[in-house]
Amino acid sequence: MNEFIELRNHVYANESNYMYPHRFLDDYITKSKKIDFEERLVVNQIQKIKQLGRKNKLDEKELGELFSFLGVHSYTDRFVVDTVLKLFTDELKPIIEKITTDFLSQRQYSSQQLYHVLDVCMECDVDLLSDEDIVFMLQKYKWDVELISNLLDYMDSFKRQGFKDTIYELVTVDYPDNLKIQMINLLGNLDSMETVDQSFVRENVINEKNKVFYDSYIRALASGSEFEKQGISIMQSMFYGDFEDSGKGNNGGLAVLLKSLGEEISKDSSVSHVFTITITQELTKPFISSYGDDHVFIRLPIYLDPSVSDPFIKRELFIKRFIGNFLKQAK
Numbered sequence: 001m002n003e004f005i006e007l008r009n010h011v012y013a014n015e016s017n018y019m020y021p022h023r024f025l026d027d028y029i030t031k032s033k034k035i036d037f038e039e040r041l042v043v044n045q046i047q048k049i050k051q052l053g054r055k056n057k058l059d060e061k062e063l064g065e066l067f068s069f070l071g072v073h074s075y076t077d078r079f080v081v082d083t084v085l086k087l088f089t090d091e092l093k094p095i096i097e098k099i100t101t102d103f104l105s106q107r108q109y110s111s112q113q114l115y116h117v118l119d120v121c122m123e124c125d126v127d128l129l130s131d132e133d134i135v136f137m138l139q140k141y142k143w144d145v146e147l148i149s150n151l152l153d154y155m156d157s158f159k160r161q162g163f164k165d166t167i168y169e170l171v172t173v174d175y176p177d178n179l180k181i182q183m184i185n186l187l188g189n190l191d192s193m194e195t196v197d198q199s200f201v202r203e204n205v206i207n208e209k210n211k212v213f214y215d216s217y218i219r220a221l222a223s224g225s226e227f228e229k230q231g232i233s234i235m236q237s238m239f240y241g242d243f244e245d246s247g248k249g250n251n252g253g254l255a256v257l258l259k260s261l262g263e264e265i266s267k268d269s270s271v272s273h274v275f276t277i278t279i280t281q282e283l284t285k286p287f288i289s290s291y292g293d294d295h296v297f298i299r300l301p302i303y304l305d306p307s308v309s310d311p312f313i314k315r316e317l318f319i320k321r322f323i324g325n326f327l328k329q330a331k
Helices: 002-013 020-031 037-053 060-068 074-086 093-106 111-123 131-140 145-157 164-171 177-190 198-204 211-223 253-266 312-329
Strands: 232-237 271-279 288-291 295-300
Touching: 037 060, 037 074, 060 074, 060 093, 074 111, 074 312, 093 111, 111 145, 111 312, 131 145, 131 164, 145 177, 145 312, 164 177, 164 198, 177 211, 232 253, 253 271, 253 288, 253 295, 295 312
Parallel strands: 232 271, 271 295
Antiparallel strands: 288 295
8 A cells, every 4th residue: 555655646746747547557567476468468458548548539540449459358348438438529420430330240249349339339329230230139149138238228229110029029038127127118119108018018027026116117107297396306326225125235324324315305495306216126116115205216127237246337328328218208
């Protein structure tokens, strides 16, 4: 720790354009006696990504180099995507279209690479997948639940029609409930929830555990405007835990704090509602619960891979889009 502080102070004590992360990584590589090939590769990529991130704009070669780093490590994958989005301009859009088209045409990509390329497409409003591409990906990566979720989001983002039968077929697969609800939501968004075959949903989606959640979720999407009220609306997020499970697992002090905080803020006469949003994997409780008159707790059915120690690294942009779309639907 002392060496870290000394290095940090040395860098920030000098008025230099030399970036601290570069200096730290250079020093780490120089002093470390146990750094292996994979670690050195990741560190070198971080350095290169940081260098490109300092530019005002990227050319085709530099953007291609960034894309080539995808699939090596979860941290650098997100670093690449964030760098592309940070430097994105209308001028860069046709270059992204060209490189992405070349990338997709080869069909040599891994699911990890494809996941993040889809993120870039959605964030940059670049719809490049043909109908054939989408069908191919849904079939090849059928059991990669995160990628299937992002493909569904892609179809939703660009309102891609013509896949109704394909989506219905996917609903019959043994997927997590959250993903099935995303599929039903997609069918509703592409047409209307009234056109969704509810007998099919009851047979293939609803079960004893998720029935309370699903019914309240559909009702809430249909009503949408029940929280219209003059005043300020405040949203706070927790993402881990549930108010009704305080003291269990991840439901410790943070859940208690945000529940109490929301209730107190909602008592202010200038506040119409406080909305506390979390991500739920266990669909056993209602979609929306109320605490006090104006504090509303919302459980969003977003799939997160339980086998990954930090699924938010990969799913952050999906979560942002999901929340944004829900807020628009709910007015």
